[in-house]
Amino acid sequence: MADLKLSETRDLTRIERIGAHSHIRGLGLDSALEPRAVSEGMVGQTSARKAAGVILQMIKEGRIAGRAVLIAGQPGTGKTAIAMGMAKSLGLETPFAMISASEIFSLEMSKTEALMQSFRKAIGVRIKEETEVIEGEVVEVQIDRPAVAGAALKTGKLTMKTTEMEGVYDLGAKMIESLGKEKVQSGDVIAIDKPSGKVTKLGRSFSRSRDYDAIGPQVRFVQCPDGELQKRKEIVHCVTLHEIDVINSRTQGFLALFTGDTGEIRAEGVLFIDEVHMLDIECFSFLNRALENEMAPIVVVATNRGITTIRGTNYKSPHGIPIDLLDRLLIITTQPYTKDDIGKILDIRCQEEDVEMAEEAKALLTHIGVETSLRYAIHLITAAALACQKRKGKVVENEDITRVYNLFLDVKRSTQYLMEYQEQYMFSEASIGDGDEDGTNAMLS
Incomplete structure (x- = not known):
């Protein structure tokens, strides 16, 4: 018998795409808002993380509506990582809209319209609804x-x-279709919204936990509900104002989505604007006015600029932001x-990118960083692995680190290379100055 060749298998524990900040899980703070040295993917920046934690606590307590926060620092010092940590710590219920100023x-659409849309994406509304549900474990x-x-x-x-x-409940065609879509089977714990007939799978009963040898990580085990099958339950729906705008543009309207007794409760959200110095004076004027609105979210902006020109004017200001804002x-x-800190961050990124690296190579990469x-050092991790x-x-x-270091230039070496071979590039100042009059005019035209 011919030898069977088994295909190579890979462990698919994480199938999402690895991004620049995919290792961030939160701000890495303890219950007293004190930053841990290394936690939830965050390293260093203790004072900035502690300040962000205080802002986060104010957001959760609803005491900072209409305020704005600026995260300022040099390139590559973790400004966007702190914003991502805030988003992760807030959870799914609090809206977090993230845009770049460009x-x-x-x-x-117009600049102010685009900003207003971003504002409304960052403002959440909780719809509290009391409705009758049938909740229990599916026995059969x-x-x-039909035979014909x-x-x-x-x-x-x-x-x-x-x-x-x-x-025991009789099922019609619509309910059978709903149960089929949710793939409901014996042993599942489900909730059926009585007015709308919507079926929600809450999990699988603990009593059926030994039915299978292998269970996927997405399976959630819950206790069998107690009390009566039919009960009146309070459900909270979290939507943003932008989602309400989209739904209201349809014929049925917004409140047609809810079947019970609804009451509206306002919730706050966060709008993060990266590279805020790219906004112009019109956008800054709009932000000034929008922050005074009672329905304004918390605005977090970030920039790596020092004293620079305010876009749309000839005036200079710290971070390129007008003084009044x-x-x-x-x-x-x-x-x-x-x-x-750089060594610890590179260690975390090696784990995130699933790259095994020798200690000497990590030390060399840290020195390069x-x-x-x-x-630049983070970019070399995957290249060195290849x-x-x-x-x-x-x-x-x-040797792998050295090889890719020689293949890919960093900013300093690239600048040095340009200085040495500047005359061989088109439109360089040296070539324009040294050229004849006809050649100079041709290039300028």
Whole structure:
């Protein structure tokens, strides 16, 4: 018998795309809002993270509506990472809209309209609804299909139970279709919204946890509900004002989505604007006015600019932001990372990108990060892993780091190269100055 060749298998524990900040899980603070040295993907920047934690607590307590926060620091000091940490810590219920200031100028709408849309995406509304639900563990789903095609619609029975009672419900075609879409089977704990007939799978009963040898990580086990099968329950829906705008543009309107007794409760959200110095004077004037609105979200902006020209004017200002708006901002500064911090961040990124690296290679990469930049050192991780793979190695060594370091230039070496070979590039100042009159005029035209 010929030898069977087994195909190579890979562990798919994480299938999402790895991004620049995919390792961030939160701000890395304890219950007293004190920053841990290394936690939730965050390293260093203790004072900035602590300040962000205080802002976060104010957001959760609803005491900071209409305020604005500026995160200012040098490039590559973790400004966007802090904003991502805030978003992760807020959870899914609090809206967090994230835009870059340059997006405002590339959309097919006016600048102020684009900003207003971003504001409304960042303002959340909780809709509290009281409705009747049938909640319990599915004992049996019995569906009777017609023997002849085109005969009467299929019918069925659904048996559900709680810890105290059991009931049987007749099913129509619509309910059978809903149960099929949710893939409801015996042992699932479900909730059926009585007015609308919507089926929600809450999880799988603990009593059925031993039914299968292998269970996926997405399976959630819950206790069998107690009390009566039919009960009145309060449900909270979280939507943004932008989603309400979209729904209201349809014929049925917004409140048609809800079937019970609804009451509206306002919730706050966060709008993060990166590279805020790219906004112009019109946008800054709009922000000034919008922050005074009672329905304004918390605005967090970030910039890496020092004293620079305000876009749309000839005036200079700190961070390229007008003084009147700058006066409204709570300013958080980030500091350059130390050598130890860079080493820890590179270690986290190696784990995130699933790259095994020798300690000597990590030390070399850390040294490169100190001499050049953290971002450049992070870029070399995957490139070094590919170089290691090409020589059929399993652990990234110094030779792999050196090889990719020579292949890809950092900013300093690229600038030095340009200085040496400037005359060979088109439109360089040297070539224009040294050229003849006809050649100079041709290039300038």
